Amino acid sequence: xxxxxxxxxxxxxxxxxxxxxxxxxxxxxxxxxxxxxxxxxxxxxxxxxxxxxxxxxxxxxxxxxxxxxxxxxxxxxxxxxxxxxxxxxxxxxxxxxxxxxxxxxxxxxxxxxxxxxxxxxxxxxxxxxxxxxxxxxxxxxxxxxxxxx
Amino acid sequence: xxxxxxxxxxxxxxxxxxxxxxxxxxxxxxxxxxxxxxxxxxxxxxxxxxxxxxxxxxxxxxxxxxxxxxxxxxxxxxxxxxxxxxxxxxxxxxxxxxxxxxxxxxxxxxxxxxxxxxxxxxxxxxxxxxxxxxxxxxxxxxxxxxxxxxxxxxxxxxxxxxxxxxxxxxxxxxxxxxxxxxxxxxxxxxxxxxxxxxxxxxxxxxxxxxxxxxxxxxxxxxxxxxxxxxxxxxxxxxxxxxxxxxxxxxxxxxxxxxxxxxxxxxxxxxxxxxxxxxxxxxxxxxxxxxxxxxxxxxxxxxxxxxxxxxxxxxxxxxxxxxxxxxxxxxxxxxxxxxxxxxxxxxxxxxxxxxxxxxxxxxxxxxxxxxxxxxxxxxxxxxxxxxxxxxxxxxxxxxxxxxxxxxxxxxxxxxxxxxxxxx
Numbered sequence: 315x316x317x318x319x320x321x322x323x324x325x326x327x328x329x330x331x332x333x334x335x336x337x338x339x340x341x342x343x344x345x346x347x348x349x350x351x352x353x354x355x356x357x358x359x360x361x362x363x364x365x366x367x368x369x370x371x372x373x374x375x376x377x378x379x380x381x382x383x384x385x386x387x388x389x390x391x392x393x394x395x396x397x398x399x400x401x402x403x404x405x406x407x408x409x410x411x412x413x414x415x416x417x418x419x420x421x422x423x424x425x426x427x428x429x430x431x432x433x434x435x436x437x438x439x440x441x442x443x444x445x446x447x448x449x450x451x452x453x454x455x456x457x458x459x460x461x462x463x
Numbered sequence: 464x465x466x467x468x469x470x471x472x473x474x475x476x477x478x479x480x481x482x483x484x485x486x487x488x489x490x491x492x493x494x495x496x497x498x499x500x501x502x503x504x505x506x507x508x509x510x511x512x513x514x515x516x517x518x519x520x521x522x523x524x525x526x527x528x529x530x531x532x533x534x535x536x537x538x539x540x541x542x543x544x545x546x547x548x549x550x551x552x553x554x555x556x557x558x559x560x561x562x563x564x565x566x567x568x569x570x571x572x573x574x575x576x577x578x579x580x581x582x583x584x585x586x587x588x589x590x591x592x593x594x595x596x597x598x599x600x601x602x603x604x605x606x607x608x609x610x611x612x613x614x615x616x617x618x619x620x621x622x623x624x625x626x627x628x629x630x631x632x633x634x635x636x637x638x639x640x641x642x643x644x645x646x647x648x649x650x651x652x653x654x655x656x657x658x659x660x661x662x663x664x665x666x667x668x669x670x671x672x673x674x675x676x677x678x679x680x681x682x683x684x685x686x687x688x689x690x691x692x693x694x695x696x697x698x699x700x701x702x703x704x705x706x707x708x709x710x711x712x713x714x715x716x717x718x719x720x721x722x723x724x725x726x727x728x729x730x731x732x733x734x735x736x737x738x739x740x741x742x743x744x745x746x747x748x749x750x751x752x753x754x755x756x757x758x759x760x761x762x763x764x765x766x767x768x769x770x771x772x773x774x775x776x777x778x779x780x781x782x783x784x785x786x787x788x789x790x791x792x793x794x795x796x797x798x799x800x801x802x803x804x805x806x807x808x809x810x811x812x813x814x815x816x817x818x819x820x821x822x823x824x825x826x827x828x829x830x831x832x833x834x835x836x837x838x839x840x841x842x843x844x845x846x847x848x849x850x851x852x853x854x855x856x857x858x859x860x861x862x863x864x865x866x867x868x869x870x871x872x873x874x875x876x877x878x879x880x881x882x883x884x885x
Binding site for chain 2: 315316321345346347348349369370371372373432435438
């Protein structure tokens with residue numbers, strides 16, 4: 315489960331910290347207390363930035379770091395496709411062995427394939443991805459971000 | 464024996480006891496020995512309880528209190544016999560004070576609802592106060608929040624000290640003339656703290672408040688004498704005390720059970736029913752609507768027999784020695800911080816801790832890979848995590864079959880966790 319890629323992202327997270335964005339969401343995993351605050355900045359139809367702050371286990375933290383790597387700079391439609399592919403992998407209960415096509419789409423995120431065998435941990439891996447989906451939908455619908463102190 | 468060759472005082476013959484628990488023999492993750500340290504979540508079940516369940520279903524299965532046939536009478540005798548066993552186990556003055564529920568949560572909800580519906584002098588309403596503590600399980604917080612929202616009553620609570628004890632320094636401001644009910648946990652499921660019952664009960668009695676004690680983590684581990692506790696209600700659950708799931712207990716003082724209104728309506732809890740109104744059976748049946756968890760109650764009776772044969776005082780002594788040893792070993796693990804009392808004084812065998820900044824989920828997962836089962840998360844006591852500024856804890860909890868070797872396995876497992884994430 316703990317691939318080196320995951321441990322690397324956990325110890326040296328990419329894109330961590332909150333920066334400007336059009337939408338902010340706060341998601342929690344009530345079973346374990348993992349939390350993430352995540353902002354999305356859209357530059358036209360391109361994901362300009364995904365910034366985040368949170369606490370949680372190595373899986374949830376590494377997953378947010380991988381998300382930042384993968385989605386920033388992508389077109390929204392393409393990013394949504396990546397998100398759906400990752401969701402499919404994580405909900406596979408270990409039955410999907412990532413092939414080359416999937417590796418091309420998910421890059422480092424294929425390292426989470428092993429996590430999908432552990433039902434209790436799938437939510438950890440998905441926390442930031444669900445937050446991103448939510449925040450992006452908000453940003454697209456033009457909801458103004460909550461004022462932050 | 465410990466790693467440095469000491470023999471701990473008061474240990475039970477775990478070699479013999481473990482033979483009764485088939486699950487403890489299991490291997491996990493490609494042949495690793497199971498080290499089961501999640502007893503505060505639920506205990507394993509001895510052969511004696513499993514056999515009782517089987518034998519009931521294979522021989523005597525029938526609904527209770529209804530038929531005149533042989534099986535119905537056997538089932539009723541076994542079910543009511545279990546009530547006798549539980550009553551004796553908790554030293555209840557009367558067997559009619561023992562209500563079977565599905566779990567401790569239902570027992571607690573039952574009292575909270577009854578007090579919202581009751582007449583004076585028990586009624587919780589707008590001008591009254593409910594008192595709980597910051598170390599309650601969610602099942603002893605949420606029912607009171609619901610009651611407070613429905614009635615307008617004020618919910619108050621005792622805070623915690625830095626070392627994981629109740630802060631009773633403001634007891635006279637917390638429990639007042641307005642207090643109708645004080646509900647608190649005897650042993651904290653997350654901190655392991657054993658709370659000072661007498662001081663709280665005395666103050667509650669001074670102001671005429673009722674007292675409900677959540678004994679879910681006490682009943683499995685120590686002598687539980689409801690008369691000595693001096694409370695009005697005591698709640699606990701079967702599955703943590705080597706019994707099956709689906710069976711809980713609410714003990715209540717007889718005159719209260721007579722005065723208070725029923726909780727759920729249905730079969731079994733009535734005396735007569737017409738289309739306009741009904742009268743109710745006396746307690747405990749008044750509070751046991753519908754077909755009860757029959758096999759589970761009988762299984763709990765077998766669990767009580769099993770524990771009593773060993774002796775609750777001996778089980779408590781065994782766990783006390785193990786707790787002392789576990790605290791000593793854990794405190795030697797670098798970067799480990801115990802959340803709760805750091806000595807075995809007034810402390811039970813559930814030990815929560817954090818390990819540096821390694822998330823408990825990661826601690827639990829790497830321990831699991833070594834066959835060591837612990838619980839991670841907020842243990843349904845999130846306010847405790849907030850109080851100590853942590854997202855979650857790892858909790859190891861011991862029982863009558865736990866051994867010093869398992870304490871060692873945990874301590875060594877934690878070293879591996881540190882190496883892995885270090």
